[in-house]
Amino acid sequence: MNAEDYTPEQMAGQRLMVGFDGTTFNAELKFLIEDLKVGGIILFARNIESPAQVAELCRSVQVCANGCGQPPLFIAVDQEGGLVARLKRPFTEFPGNSAMTGVEDADHFAAVTAAELKSVGINMNMAPVLDVAPLGFGSVMEGRAFGHDPAWVARLGCHVIKGLQAGGIMAVAKHFPGIGRTLLDSHLALPMVDLDPTDIETVDLPPFVAAVEASVSGVMLSHILYRKIDPKWPASLSVRIARDLLRSRMGFGGLVLTDDLDMGAVNRHFGISEIIQRIVLADIDIALICHKSPKIVQAYENLVKVMDADLQAVLAPTSSLRRILMKKKDL
Template sequence: MIQFNFQSIPDLAGQRLILGFDGQTLNAELKHLITEYRTGGIILFRPNIDSADQLRRLCMDARKYALDQGLPDLFVAVDQEGGQVARLRNPFTEFPGNPHMRTLEDARQFARITASELSDMGINMNMAPVMDVAPPDVDSIMKDRVFTGDADRVSQLGTTVIQGLQEGGIMAVAKHFPGIGRTVKDSHFFLPELDAELSDLKQTDLVPFDAAKKAQVSGIMLSHILYPRLDPHWQASLSKRIAYDLLRTDMGYQGLVMTDDLDMKAISHDMDTCIYRIMTAQIDMALVCHAGPNIAEARDAAMRYLEKDRELYESGRICVRRILAAKETFLV
């Protein structure tokens, strides 16, 4: 059983963050994120990776350092979808990506090999699979990253990947809820909108996420897309209506819920507002994927709201219990 001080505001705030960093070793910056910010996890990108030996040492050193500080083990996350979004390249197995995954055996092979390679590096969370549905008549921003086919086919291939990753000890994170396959703008640079009724989403976009829930996917990532028929004011990653009312209450999902990267251009709000919205929506974890002032601002805002708002403090404890339960299952 993971030991955790639920009275500690810094620990409660830190466990709800997954943070990026510069460097390829357990350097002073990474130590600071662990010791001072008490981060629940880290996320890796290409600049963090030089070789298999270096990557394994980085992941193992960071996880051991967190444990040595009396903290829970770290989530170590990466985006390893295959194709254009694969942080680990040669000598790791390079898959062509979801559009080229034609059979369930393709999906099983991808998941089995990917889980083995990630686990060997000390990585324990894959921000995959993409569960978005891209209709053939839409020039989807996701067309090079989605499984080909309708919602049922996406569900079949995606849940096969989820099961294979998790059987191999790697937490799978389905994305990007409630679905961005019909959007044509890139949320890295813009705030896209999807003006669809909930009834329409339930027939298409939400089908794979319901299947992922039934497959006991470890995590679901929220998109940065605005769905004005669901919430006219806030994109999914900041929306209580979408993250709590729809995903948690209506669909009954009980695993981890996390934002996409809060450094993306679709997020135009200040970090204080973002963290308040995330905590109000009972979103478990916020991703801040690049070194910079947003990391400190996110952590400071989380601390401030936990200290002054009893309701956010109590709901925050529930979120951290979910985080620790996932760590108990996959990391211990």
């Protein structure tokens, strides 16, 4: 199907990536794919038992999507290694980014991880983490970052990106524009950063600039309020950060995703209708909702209204729908 053939309902669904309960294809997944027409799902430990089970789950959801006339689903997982790795043994377990001593480690991680994800039908990895964690700062990302030097983070991160994508797995760099200098966990509350834009450009942005140059498939936005860039909206809802900085200034034409909209940083401060309005305004492609909740249906309904009201913008050559469909052609 071409973008012009999509209904507002299909367009809305393609903008959603959602989590679910269970380890097998079930009524919940059937509803998400057939009724809400979601464009992607994300797997967590609660969905994973064994390689064979994951492979059957991924096969089943793709069969369902195909059977109801939908394009292939993005099937994502957080497989960073170390502290955040949803796939445990018998999948290969790595010590994580902070333990890498050179590009050989990054290449090995990417090659093995890509092969294992592809073997079970997963096509997107929410990795690598490109946050720069300063020494002695107590960063919330200290155990997950490659290190404290932007050039080092950029170098190893790009090796991971290129290795994953060479193996057929879309890489998603996170958490733009960088959360290495935050102490508060955005799962719980809304962290605020008072850094000058020039400081962010010197320390936090270089790994993401390198990722864009390496043709990373996706970039995930953080739920951090960078008050000297946008005093009102966190990056995940910010026109100034997502559209003006990432898209316009840095020239990123791939997929832009929010972090999980269930997290306290946004969930406690903004309603779903307001969130969806901001996502569309900021030229963000995919809203990520990682847990079963009424919020998924509410997000879908709000997106349908937007798609229906502004069909011309939705079908523009640079629109989110077209970016999503271009990525899905490779699947």
